[in-house]
Amino acid sequence: MWWLSLAKASSFAPTQATKIAAEWDSLYQFLLVSSLVACALLIGGMIYFVTKYRRKTNHDKTPYISHNSMLEFIWSFVPLVLFLMMFVWGWSLYYDMRTVPSNAKEVHVYGQQWLWQFEYKNGKKLNNEFVVPVGVPVKLIMTSKDVLHSFYVPSFRIKQDVIPGRYTDLWFQAEKLGEFHVFCTEYCGLDHSKMLAKLKVVPLEEYETWLATTTELTGGPGAQIYNDKGCVACHSLDGSPKVGPSFKGAFGKNSMMDDGTEVKVDENYLRESIVNPNVKTVKGFPKAVMPSFQGQLSEEDLTAIIEFIKNQK
Amino acid sequence: MSTDNKAMGRKHHFAHHFRSAEHEYESAKQGIWLFMATEILMFGAIFAAYAIFHSLYPSMFAEGASHLDWRMGFINTCVLLVSSWTMAMAIQSLQSGKGKNAAPYLIVTLLCGAGFMVIKYLEYTHKFHLGLYPGKWFTYEGAQHSNLALYFSFYFVMSGLHGIHVLLGMGLITWVLIRTMRGEFDEHYYTPVEGVGIFWHIIDLIWIYLFPILYLIG
């Protein structure tokens, strides 16, 4: 179809990494071409009329054409039929997007303020990146821990909001190997634009071996909590300040609070900042952004994470 | 034609941009009915939210309603119905030339409104005493459903908003009562009284729906 090749050059959508992306591109290209034709007709007609019927004298006589029922019927009915055809095509594409094959592998996704967490059935957890096999349908079961987020993979043309208190699902079948961007597209506050993740598509065997290996995080149980509970999203380990202060060399130092008082960073300061973060805020960092972990961390989790922060020299 | 209120009050003359008093009355009535449409839409939306959550948590809403004292609600409904009647009689007496007893009817309407607010005050303090506050202030123990606070959020938002409208209505009636006693209205000009009357009837109309939904079905 000639118009497909014509439109392919002009559609700037990212690489087609799934069959649905290909279907999506063909609908988009059809609409691009038909819009081009419609605008050419309308704007071209306007420019032609405007140039041809320029005002010659100040007493031009214009014909008294008040209406033309046949013409008006045509340009109401034809667009209606055209739009309805496009609607049906869009609907069929949406139908494919939303019917999840039964043999899909499941990955659980947790969105939280400014971090994506992925969890596999065998308990393997990791942040801001996840691996899927090529050519196998994958179903994402998603929920949010705080506010609305939205899981968006441009190369797969898929997007679904992630809602607290409820699960939403999304499926895709990657056809191309490689690494793809994942964005958050529902405004979620300070680092909404930093909430990016990497989606790696690998051959099936490589995926199986990757899934089996359990990477042991150095730094004991505290490191695991540092990743799972999302501290990594705001507190770095290399000294660079992010949303919150860095943990590197923080323990034992006196640090200035935003109300001017000087506080020694010790166990109970850390415990208080984890359980009730809004009481004290370090100078230069946004106030009331850190959620309280009251009731989310057991006693030994708390000591483990404090231990982890302590030995970040 | 009661001549005495003509001597006391100024004779109303219709505004310059209208063709006649009838013309002014007609556009004023349309303005009033358009405003009533906005009131119906505002309360309608909160009723829609209530109905949606009622279908999501039916048993919790039933438990919530059991905490309410339907007798207080019943008395309040009768009080508002009587006040609607006295309001209608006030307008009717003005229309039929018996302008003198419009003011007593308006005063009775005011008293009914005040009575309504007193009963509501008693209900609210009784609930606060039990700890049945809305939303996050909810401190009542022994609720079978964990999110009973949601029911009382609806209860306090809907009846509170209605209560504010009752106060607004009473303010308007006082303004109209003063003008009636000054003799500004007669059988040819009573549009403000009719306008306030329609607003008062809308408040009564909303309570007619609020009572069974909040107190009885839950």
Add this chain to the structure above:
Amino acid sequence: MAYHRFNLDLFISNSLLNWLGGTMASHQSTHHVIPAKVFVIILGILLVLTVLTVVFHSMQLGSLAAPVAFIIATTKAVLVMAYFMHLKYDTTINKMIFGTAFFFVALLFILCVIDIATRIPVQSTL
């Protein structure tokens, strides 16, 4: 020479447009006054219906309770609208204005319920 030189194409549109215009400019000379006796009867009916609502409620109708209460409330509302608010004797424009308000509340409710009722719940399989 004020003949009508501007011809509207669709005949139906012309009559509807002018009808819309016509009703608004109609001048009733005297406003309809409802006799006091009628108001007393209406108040009586309203109070009886209120008692009826409570009686039905105490009869534990179960799933039927909501529709019954709604029907009684609607009849009371119609009575208040028709007589106390003079809507029965008012111009058609005012009735239309008030009617559209209820239509759009119903529209909001129905389309919201269409969404909420037809959501396919997704469960976590962890």
Add this chain to the structure above:
Amino acid sequence: MAAHVQTGKNYINEFAGLKSWLCSLDHKRIGVMYAIAVGIFFLVGGIFALLLRTELFSAGPTIMGANTYNQVMTYHGAVMVFMVIIPGIPAVLGNFFLPLHIGAKDVAFPRLNLLSWYVFMAGSILAISTLFTSKIDTGWTFYTPYSIRTSTATVTMVVAAFIMGISSILTGLNFIATTHTLRAPGMTMGRIPLFVWALYSTSILQVLATPVLGITLLLLVAERTLGIGIFDAALGGDPVLFQHFFWFYSHPAVYIMILPAMGIISEVITTFSRKTIFGYTAIAYSSLGIAAVSFFVWGHHMYVSGQSEIANVIFSALTILVGVPTAIKMFNWTATLYRGSIQFTTPMLYALGFLFLFAIGGVTGIMLALIGLDVHFHDTYFVVAHFHYVMVGGVLMALMSGMFYWLPKMSGKMYQESWARISFVFTFIGFNVTFFPQFILGSMGMPRRYFDYLPMYESLNRISTIGSYMIGFGFVVGLITVIRAIYSGPPAPANPWGGKTLEWTVASPPPHHNFDVEPVITAGPYEYR
């Protein structure tokens, strides 16, 4: 008209002093006061837009941090939507010309009209005051649960939006009563100008949609203060329900913005083609049609928000229906140009610019209506480009067209044609340079409301930022041309453009009481014989 020409009295110099303006019940003076307020807020919103675009000139922080960017993004949206583009055409040009167009002395409720202005100013000042307290960073849509959790001055801003909503309801109510009851003898509904039809449909939307926004904002305030939990998932509520209630208002709101603009375009194109409008009834009916259908389509803002698939399909089908009347209007305007006698004054240039940009905005709107496509496009810069094409390209181009078209009538002074054309050229070209690259950014997947973006989006964002400066320059030149005309322009004749509607039959600027003798209408509004 002869009577007061000798005395030189008109609505501006009939009474003097600030008090005579601030307490004036004359719809023309209230229109001018709205014009000043909306003009100032347009500059404020424009400055936020330029700050926004400067920050996005290159990846990484350029002139501000993430938190400041989120606040600037929110203020650009809130100021432009609630304080410029919703009150814009109805309150400024609608207040001034509705009574003149239907041969009335004033609007139905003059005191209510003045009250609307004061309520609007109270709401706007309260909204601007949040700039000096703890600002807001929720986006102009206030989506929960973020708008509940954030520690910024959301309650003040939401109350301000509620107050401005009341002003919008009162204006709509006033215009419906005026159109129904104050038309001159002989002026049936089939003979009123199309600008009045547009304002009439807009007023129906204002009266029927804004109350639902009112209750939604009140519930949001109750959510933040009492924690009622209706929209907060943590307490069992449903954030998607907030989106339903919010968009039930906000989609009719976008038609409150565009319908008056379409009314101006009908007036300007007819006058400057010196030919009667093509399909008067079709345009009048499609205004009403758009107003009616606009209440059925709000779900297309929520295709990927967790709304059920069935509801998505229903909303997509209904959105297709609302596209048809809009297309009909575009065809009717183009047909009006056929065999006309077209004069390229600035209002006509802006109107033709409207036709060009609104055509692109319209076709991209159809793309977004299809669910399949919207899944990729939702919340990306494709959507940002679409609504700027229909809002800036549509409503603001029409506002400028209406401003220059009626400036001689409002101020009694002619503007300088050359400078006005410069402002059009810069606005039109700058607009396309700014927003056409954003269509491409959107299809490449760049999400909206992003403070920082991946390097691959940088070059197109640079072009877009340069374009935004051109728009800024274009609008500033336009504003200066208007102000210079008001102070030192040559006096304008009563009918500089040869218009046929009633406002051209009175002097420029019109007398305080509009018509010396009440006009009797015998024919339609566009009698070019």
